[in-house]
Amino acid sequence: MIAGRLLLRGMLVGAAAACLMVLFAEAFGEPAVGHAIAFESALDRAAGMAPEPELVSRAVQRGVGLLCACLLYGAAIGGLFSLVFAALLGRVGRIPPRVLAALLALGGFVALVLVPDLKYPPNPPAVGNPDTIGLRTAAYGEMMLVSLASLVLGVLAACAALRRFGAWNACAIGVLAWLVVASLSQAVLPAVQEVPANFPAVLLWQFRVASLGMQAVMWSVLGFGFGAAAETVIGTAQPAMRGGR
Amino acid sequence: MASLFHTSRSAPITTGTMRPIPLRELLPWAAFGIILSLLMLYFVGAEQGATALIAGHQVHEFVHDGRHLLGFPCH
Numbered sequence: 001m002i003a004g005r006l007l008l009r010g011m012l013v014g015a016a017a018a019c020l021m022v023l024f025a026e027a028f029g030e031p032a033v034g035h036a037i038a039f040e041s042a043l044d045r046a047a048g049m050a051p052e053p054e055l056v057s058r059a060v061q062r063g064v065g066l067l068c069a070c071l072l073y074g075a076a077i078g079g080l081f082s083l084v085f086a087a088l089l090g091r092v093g094r095i096p097p098r099v100l101a102a103l104l105a106l107g108g109f110v111a112l113v114l115v116p117d118l119k120y121p122p123n124p125p126a127v128g129n130p131d132t133i134g135l136r137t138a139a140y141g142e143m144m145l146v147s148l149a150s151l152v153l154g155v156l157a158a159c160a161a162l163r164r165f166g167a168w169n170a171c172a173i174g175v176l177a178w179l180v181v182a183s184l185s186q187a188v189l190p191a192v193q194e195v196p197a198n199f200p201a202v203l204l205w206q207f208r209v210a211s212l213g214m215q216a217v218m219w220s221v222l223g224f225g226f227g228a229a230a231e232t233v234i235g236t237a238q239p240a241m242r243g244g245r
Numbered sequence: 246m247a248s249l250f251h252t253s254r255s256a257p258i259t260t261g262t263m264r265p266i267p268l269r270e271l272l273p274w275a276a277f278g279i280i281l282s283l284l285m286l287y288f289v290g291a292e293q294g295a296t297a298l299i300a301g302h303q304v305h306e307f308v309h310d311g312r313h314l315l316g317f318p319c320h
Binding site: 004 | 265277288296319
């Protein structure tokens with residue numbers, strides 16, 4: 001049952017992270033979304049097009065809609081995070097649970113957010129061609145998978161080199177392997193450039209930094225929060241899991 | 246190093262000799278968790294965008310801001 005309890009904790013910590021992420025988004029992300037939508041409407045008006053009908057009001061989109069999206073996202077990532085944690089616990093040397101959670105969160109942020117975002121940065125409304133949504137979604141997914149694989153490869157390379165070359169050189173080898181594979185995969189995947197010519201650069205930057213900040217909030221809470229939450233499950237519920245000291 | 250982990254009220258686990266969770270015990274939970282998580286990610290990130298199970302734009306418009314800010318391709 002410990003796997004189930006870890007999964008539940010992961011999803012709950014993810015949901016808690018989502019709440020903080022929404023607060024961050026309301027402060028730093030939503031102003032940029034609002035400006036981007038204003039830009040989009042102005043373009044439509046200039047082109048003589050009728051304004052898009054509002055199926056869901058802006059108030060709902062930036063309120064309940066954003067909260068629900070982030071809660072689902074946070075719980076999902078938290079759940080997957082806890083499963084990876086549960087699989088690695090006790091199988092990767094003498095790393096204490098809390099440190100394992102922190103390292104996993106750092107790795108997750110780098111592999112699933114930072115590297116993919118450098119290739120396919122988040123875009124505000126008004127940026128993006130609806131006709132290429134399928135291609136972009138597939139490429140984004142591939143980028144995340146390859147990025148994750150390259151980080152795992154780097155870690156494995158470092159571990160393999162540890163005994164022969166020492167810790168310092170092994171880390172350098174691991175980082176090098178990761179950088180080479182991640183860079184090559186970024187270069188090979190299709191380029192997407194769909195920012196309208198006169199879209200404000202500052203607005204684009206603000207939106208992307210806000211999006212990155214939201215992810216940093218979520219992965220920080222996962223790393224620190226889940227480590228503490230998991231420790232209580234491991235430490236109190238099943239003392240048998242703790243071997244000799 | 247060890248003092249870093251002595252900040253919580255519950256007894257911290259500082260030694261690394263953890264017994265692994267048996268894979269037989271982990272697998273059913275992993276299958277359940279992965280399916281549930283992917284389903285949730287799908288509705289936040291791709292439904293009525295790249296592909297659609299439900300007709301219309303209601304789901305897309307409801308999660309619209311989240312989809313943009315969480316970095317999923319949108320529009």
